[in-house]
Amino acid sequence: MTNSKMSLWSLVSDMPPGRFSDLFEEFPHDLRCFLGDWLEAQPWEFISNISDSFCAVLAARLLSAMVEMLHDLANKNGSPGPILQLTANLENRYRREPLKLVEAVKRILREERAAIQEKFQHVPLFVHRQREELMFEFNLQRLQYRVQEIQALQERLEMNNSNTRVSLQLKMLDPQFPMQEKLHTSSLQNLQTLFLNTISELEEAKKAVLARLMIWKRQQQLAGNGTPFDEDLSPLQKRFERLVDICFQLRLQLVASGAELQSSLQERLDSVANALIKNSFLVDKQPPQVLKTQTKFQATVRFLLGPQLLKHPHTSFMVTADIVTEKQARELATSSSGGVFCESSGEIVNNTAPLETNATSNACCALFKSMLLKKIKRCDRKSTESVTEEKCAVLFSATVCLGPNKINFHLQALSLPIVVIVHGNQDNNAKATILWDNAFAAANRIPFVVAERVSWDDMCETLNQKFMAEVQTTKGLLKEHYFFLAQKIFGDSGASPEEFQKRPVSWSQFNKEILPGRGFTFWQWFEGVLDLTKKYLKEYWSDRLIIGFISKQYVFSCLSTAPVGTFLLRFSDSEIGGISIAYVTCFQDGSTQVENIQPFTAKQLSMRSLADCVLDLLQLQILYPDRPKHEAFKRHCNAEAPRKSNYVPAKLKITVDLPSTFPAQSIQPQVDSMSNPNMNLGMHSDPPYDPSLMITPPRHMSPSGNTVYGSPQLQSEVTYSYSLGNASPLGQMDPYPMPPDVDMSDICMQNENTPMYATDLHMLPNQIVMPEMISPPSDEELALLLHSEQDLNRYSQDPA
Structure with a gap:
C-alpha cells in the first residue's frame, strides 16, 4: 500500500458496490468508474471558499476538463451512447454552478478514504x-x-491615471466636469x-x-x-x-x-x-558517516535553483569543503548573520569543486570525487564520552553572484553527522553513534543534539530496518525476536513483552554498558550477528530456516517435546557473530535431552557452508517444527564441481565430539566416500533415521540455559598415495607436503571456544597408507633387513 502508483480507486473498486450506494445521487457511480484515478488526482478538497473568484474559476476548469475526458472515452468506446448521455446530464446539472460539482466529488472521495482507513486501520502513505x-x-x-x-x-x-489626466485637462476647460479621484483611490x-x-x-x-x-x-x-x-x-x-x-x-x-x-x-x-x-543549496550525496582518516571519499552538493539563476554563460563558481566540529556546526546553525565560515577543524585534501549545470539532467552540482581527510582536530569531550561518540560534519560553502545587479549570495550546506576514526577497531562503536543519531534525531534540531532515551518500539523499528538493509532481505524481525532482544538489552528475563513496550532504552544500554556476564555491549553483539548473517546466512534467513534471536529457554520450550533428531538454528547470545544448533538427542536408556552444539563463527562458515555442516551431522534429522533437513537445506548445499588441480582432492567435514567412554555402536557409522557419489559435491546422504543411533554425550541443558556444548569437528577426508621406493623404514620420514592452499594452523585450532578439527586418512583400493608409528628394528632385525627385501612388509601396517 505504500506504492506511489496506487490510488484510492484501485483499493475501493474491489469493495462491495453497496458500500457506497448512498453517495451517487448527485454524481452517478458510472462516472466514478469512467474517471477512475483522474478524479482523485485533482485538488477538489481545497476548493472551499465560495467568495474567492479563483475557486469559482478552478471549479469551472475542472468541469470542462471532466467533460473533455468523457468525450475522449466515448470516442474510444464502441458504444459511446451511454457515456455521452451521462456527459450531457453532467453539463446540464453543473454548468451554472460548478462549485456544487466540487462538493459532490469531495463527499465521494471523503467516504472512500474513510472506507480504506476502516479496512486497513490507517490511511495509506x-x-x-x-x-x-x-x-x-x-x-x-x-x-x-x-x-x-x-x-x-x-x-x-x-488607465485610470490616464483618464484622470484627461479629466484634469477637461476640468481646466470646463469647471463642471466630474473628477475620478475617488475611483483611483x-x-x-x-x-x-x-x-x-x-x-x-x-x-x-x-x-x-x-x-x-x-x-x-x-x-x-x-x-x-x-x-x-x-x-x-x-x-x-x-x-x-x-x-x-x-x-x-x-x-x-x-x-x-x-x-x-x-x-x-x-x-x-x-x-x-x-x-x-x-x-536550495544542499548535500545531494552524503560523505561516509563513519570516516577514516587517510581514506578517500566522495560527496555531491546540489544547487536546486542553479539552472534557473546561473544562466549560461556564467562564471564558474567554486564550492569548498571544510571539516567542522559539533560546536562549530551549532554556532553556524544558530547564527542570525549567516557569516562566512573561516576556521576548519581538520585538513581535507581535494576540497574544492566547480558548480556546474548538467544539460541532460538539468541539475546544478559540485562533484567531489576524491576528497581525503588528512587530519582532524579533536574537540573537548565529556569525561564519559569516547572518541567514537564525537560527531563532526563537512561544511560545503560557495559564494555566487545573482541577477543583473550581481548580488552576492553566500551559500552553505552541512552534511549529516560524521564520526572520524583512525583505526578499524573503532568502526563498530562509530557505527553505533551514527545509527542512534540517524534514527532518533529531531527535525530542525540544534546540531547534533539527539535524545538520550527513546521508546523500545522505536528501537525495535530501527533494529529491524537496519537488519533488513544490511542483510538485504525482505524478511524482518518477528515479535519473539523483539522479546528476546528486550530481555538482552534490559537484562531482564522476567518481564512480559507488554512491559518492555513501556520501557525507554538509553544510549548507555545500547552501546556503553557491558551486558551481564559478557564482555561486550548490546550493539557489539547485534552488529556481529548482522555481519555474520549478511556474509554467510542471508539465504537461510530469507528462507526462514534460522529462528535466530531466541533465548535458550525458548529453545527448550520448543524442543523439549519434539522427536529425537529435531533441531533449530539460533544466534549465540554468549559469543559475537556465532550461530548455534540446538537438537534433541536420545540416550541408551531411552531418555531424551536438548543439546547445544558449540557456535559456528565466520571462520568455520568460510570453510564449510551452514547447509553442508547440517547435512554432515547425522544427529540432525528434522528442522523444527517438522521439516526434513534434506528438504530444507538441499538448495543451499555446496554443489560445485571440484576444480582441476595437481593435488589429491581433500574435503572438510563437520562432526560432533563424542566421549571415548561411549560404546562403539553408539556412534553413527560414517558413509564411505567412494560409495556415495554426492561426496564429490560436498553433499552427504544420511542413512535412514534410527533414534537408537542418535546417541550423544550426556551433557545436559536445563531450562535456565546452563549448557555444556558438544564440540563440532571439521574433518578432512583425504586420499594420499605413497611410493615405497621413496621411503625407508630405517630413516626419519619427511612429512607429506600439504597443498599450499591448505593452512593447518587455521584448521587445527585447540581452543575451548573454537571447534577442534581432526584429519582422517581414508584408504582407497590399491593404495598403501603409511603407519602412524614404526617400531625401530633390533640389531638382528637390522642385519636381516639389509640382506632381504622380503620382510619389509612386516614393518608396514596391513591395509586390510
Whole structure:
C-alpha cells in the first residue's frame, strides 16, 4: 500500500458496490468508474471558499476538463451512447454552478478514504503524499492567478491615471466636469490589499516547500540506517523554481506600482526569495558517516535553483569543503548573520569543486570525487564520552553572484553527522553513534543534539530496518525476536513483552554498558550477528530456516517435546557473530535431552557452508517444527564441481565430539566416500533415521540455559598415495607436503571456544597408507633387513 502508483480507486473498486450506494445521487457511480484515478488526482478538497473568484474559476476548469475526458472515452468506446448521455446530464446539472460539482466529488472521495482507513486501520502513505502534492499545486495555481489579478488591476490603474489626466485637462476647460479621484483611490487600496494577501500566500507556500525539503533531508538521514529513500530531487527543484518565478513576477509588479507600496512589501518579498535561494543549496550525496582518516571519499552538493539563476554563460563558481566540529556546526546553525565560515577543524585534501549545470539532467552540482581527510582536530569531550561518540560534519560553502545587479549570495550546506576514526577497531562503536543519531534525531534540531532515551518500539523499528538493509532481505524481525532482544538489552528475563513496550532504552544500554556476564555491549553483539548473517546466512534467513534471536529457554520450550533428531538454528547470545544448533538427542536408556552444539563463527562458515555442516551431522534429522533437513537445506548445499588441480582432492567435514567412554555402536557409522557419489559435491546422504543411533554425550541443558556444548569437528577426508621406493623404514620420514592452499594452523585450532578439527586418512583400493608409528628394528632385525627385501612388509601396517 505504500506504492506511489496506487490510488484510492484501485483499493475501493474491489469493495462491495453497496458500500457506497448512498453517495451517487448527485454524481452517478458510472462516472466514478469512467474517471477512475483522474478524479482523485485533482485538488477538489481545497476548493472551499465560495467568495474567492479563483475557486469559482478552478471549479469551472475542472468541469470542462471532466467533460473533455468523457468525450475522449466515448470516442474510444464502441458504444459511446451511454457515456455521452451521462456527459450531457453532467453539463446540464453543473454548468451554472460548478462549485456544487466540487462538493459532490469531495463527499465521494471523503467516504472512500474513510472506507480504506476502516479496512486497513490507517490511511495509506500514498494518500498523504498525494494530498500534500495537490495542496501545493492548488496554492501555486492560486498564486499565479493572484499575479494575473494584480497585473489586471495595475492596467486598470494606469488607465485610470490616464483618464484622470484627461479629466484634469477637461476640468481646466470646463469647471463642471466630474473628477475620478475617488475611483483611483479605491483601486489603489484594492491593489495594496491584493499585494498583501498574495505575499502572505507566498510565504505559506514557502513554508510548505521548505517543510517538504526537511522531509527529504530526514528521509536521507534515515536512509543511512537502511530505510528506503526516493532521492530524486527533480520534483523539489520544480517547486523551488516555480515559487522563485512568482517572487520575481511579484517584484516586477511591485516596482511598477510606484513607491507608495514598495517600502512596506519589498522587505517581505526579499525575505521569501532569500530563504528559497539559500535553502536550495544542499548535500545531494552524503560523505561516509563513519570516516577514516587517510581514506578517500566522495560527496555531491546540489544547487536546486542553479539552472534557473546561473544562466549560461556564467562564471564558474567554486564550492569548498571544510571539516567542522559539533560546536562549530551549532554556532553556524544558530547564527542570525549567516557569516562566512573561516576556521576548519581538520585538513581535507581535494576540497574544492566547480558548480556546474548538467544539460541532460538539468541539475546544478559540485562533484567531489576524491576528497581525503588528512587530519582532524579533536574537540573537548565529556569525561564519559569516547572518541567514537564525537560527531563532526563537512561544511560545503560557495559564494555566487545573482541577477543583473550581481548580488552576492553566500551559500552553505552541512552534511549529516560524521564520526572520524583512525583505526578499524573503532568502526563498530562509530557505527553505533551514527545509527542512534540517524534514527532518533529531531527535525530542525540544534546540531547534533539527539535524545538520550527513546521508546523500545522505536528501537525495535530501527533494529529491524537496519537488519533488513544490511542483510538485504525482505524478511524482518518477528515479535519473539523483539522479546528476546528486550530481555538482552534490559537484562531482564522476567518481564512480559507488554512491559518492555513501556520501557525507554538509553544510549548507555545500547552501546556503553557491558551486558551481564559478557564482555561486550548490546550493539557489539547485534552488529556481529548482522555481519555474520549478511556474509554467510542471508539465504537461510530469507528462507526462514534460522529462528535466530531466541533465548535458550525458548529453545527448550520448543524442543523439549519434539522427536529425537529435531533441531533449530539460533544466534549465540554468549559469543559475537556465532550461530548455534540446538537438537534433541536420545540416550541408551531411552531418555531424551536438548543439546547445544558449540557456535559456528565466520571462520568455520568460510570453510564449510551452514547447509553442508547440517547435512554432515547425522544427529540432525528434522528442522523444527517438522521439516526434513534434506528438504530444507538441499538448495543451499555446496554443489560445485571440484576444480582441476595437481593435488589429491581433500574435503572438510563437520562432526560432533563424542566421549571415548561411549560404546562403539553408539556412534553413527560414517558413509564411505567412494560409495556415495554426492561426496564429490560436498553433499552427504544420511542413512535412514534410527533414534537408537542418535546417541550423544550426556551433557545436559536445563531450562535456565546452563549448557555444556558438544564440540563440532571439521574433518578432512583425504586420499594420499605413497611410493615405497621413496621411503625407508630405517630413516626419519619427511612429512607429506600439504597443498599450499591448505593452512593447518587455521584448521587445527585447540581452543575451548573454537571447534577442534581432526584429519582422517581414508584408504582407497590399491593404495598403501603409511603407519602412524614404526617400531625401530633390533640389531638382528637390522642385519636381516639389509640382506632381504622380503620382510619389509612386516614393518608396514596391513591395509586390510
